[in-house]
Amino acid sequence: MQTMATHHCPAMLISAPASGQGKTTITAALTYYHRQQNRKVRVFKTGPDFIDPQILSFACGHPVYQLDLWMMGEAHCCELLYQAAADADVILIEGVMGLFDGDSSSADLAQTLDVPVAAVIDAGGMAQTFAAVAYGLAHYRADLPFAGVIANKVGSPGHAKLLLEALPENLPLLAAMAKDDGVGLPSRHLGLLQADEIGDLDLRLARAADLLNSLALCRLPEPVAFAPITASPPPRLLAGKRIAVARDAAFSFIYQANLDCLLAMGAELAFFSPLTDSALPEADSIYLPGGYPELHLQTLADNVAMKQVLQAHHQAGKPIYAECGGFLYLLERLTDHDGHCANMAGLLPGSAQMQKRLVNLGMHSLQLEQGEIRGHSFHHSQLTTTMQPFTMSNPQRQRSHSENFFRVGSLQASYLHLYFPFNPQVAAGFFL
CATH class of the missing domain: 3.40.50.300 (P-loop containing nucleotide triphosphate hydrolases)
Structure with missing residues (x-):
């Protein structure tokens, strides 16, 4: 050996x-x-x-x-x-x-x-x-x-x-x-x-x-x-699955390690832009990472074709996973720092408004059926919604507060930015 x-x-x-x-x-x-x-x-x-x-x-x-x-x-x-x-x-x-x-x-x-x-x-x-x-x-x-x-x-x-x-x-x-x-x-x-x-x-x-x-x-x-150290590769739970990943100026907060983890589990990744594309790549599930949707409010609102294909994907019961900025984009409305309000994709009931002060910052642990996964939150927006959370995160610092984790059909979303390699089994569950 x-x-x-x-x-x-x-x-x-x-x-x-x-x-x-x-x-x-x-x-x-x-x-x-x-x-x-x-x-x-x-x-x-x-x-x-x-x-x-x-x-x-x-x-x-x-x-x-x-x-x-x-x-x-x-x-x-x-x-x-x-x-x-x-x-x-x-x-x-x-x-x-x-x-x-x-x-x-x-x-x-x-x-x-x-x-x-x-x-x-x-x-x-x-x-x-x-x-x-x-x-x-x-x-x-x-x-x-x-x-x-x-x-x-x-x-x-x-x-x-x-x-x-x-x-x-x-x-x-x-x-x-x-x-x-x-x-x-x-x-x-x-x-x-x-x-x-x-x-x-x-x-x-x-x-x-x-x-x-x-x-x-x-x-x-x-x-x-x-010193040498190697971990066992994650199980190929996503073999044969194609994931459409949003990536443009509005949605760019994504760990390279998360993409690596999805690939290691057998997924194929196809990138698209909610800002400029009118259609989704052929895909089994969608990943909407965080970013700055509030800086591209009107462009996102005006891209009606993209909002319609996201709605059709959701109505077909296909998985969608959204984090922070991606979560805001799936709400009904978003208001930026200057008070300008625009209609978003409307897959989730509620709205969010950007605040002058930081709303939440800290490290979080999230417990789901497949186990624990860890990440963080960092956002300036305040959410208003009638949705009831599926579960809540456990913040690791006293000055931070819990974040709600939502499930609506095949859609899972929250303010959390999660680190997939901590628990690939949990991460795979977002896309299955």
Whole structure:
């Protein structure tokens, strides 16, 4: 029996003292820089995020996968990293929030996976204090692997020299990004704009990569040993089934791992656009993921042909599974942030209205007949409906509240974004 080899690959988890320090910009710039050096880069994103991975995927030229110990499990995270290390010259993992923030923090992930941390620190308005912040991050928790620091928004070569001289020898400066408003990434209420919406993204990333290597040598991280781990393939419960998956500017919040899981269970995937298509692909079931339907309200409302074919699919008793934005699209009406209201597909009774404040955010566990599946919710809309929930989710954080899970005939929908590989049997049930 052949023994699987350990893969060694330079890797680091890019974190920060807080949100807003520039983690995504720095991670994308590093990715772009290493690609310019003809290195194969594989990128991961900590936590349940759809938007940052789009930017990072654009930068690296490959799908970006999530890493979350609670939603995915340690073994699955290790498996994804092991697979990436077999082909990559460098692995970069973008963290979430501040390094130690949250119930399953970036520090927890780095320590569990033994991937060293590179701390991005906004150096604007700081000199020697930069080193104090770096020292605190590196030593706050014992045995945390720490690669060094990356200075962001550095004012000048002289400023970079001050930062470098203040750091102790065991805290190397891995890179320094000069301050430049032209490399920032624009945002909206759920985070950054999607990659396809930033028309000059390639120019921004190229500029960022140049700036990253202009003030200090951009250093390649040290190799990490990724031990072999393989999971049993999921049962082929969807063999012979064809699933129509909505994918366009309004419906783009979908884990690549979810698509991989459906394919591994034997499904064939056919993509369509509720914005522009007038017909569905020939399919046994439909997957409507989350996204920004509120930003495309009138286009969705005006595409009567698509709404009619969705209704016919439902009336024929064929499965439909919808998450968050896809769920909103199936309601009777949706009102955007400016108060504009439009008719949606009308498969579910009720309406939703976008709110100025976040309505729910958190990790959730959902228990169905086939077992437990995990995911998260993150939405700014408020639902009004006469539907009674089939069941309710169990939130993992006190500040989050339960989400209703609805079944109407062959249609299943909720605000939840679920991670299919956690329980493929449950995921298959959405499409059978």
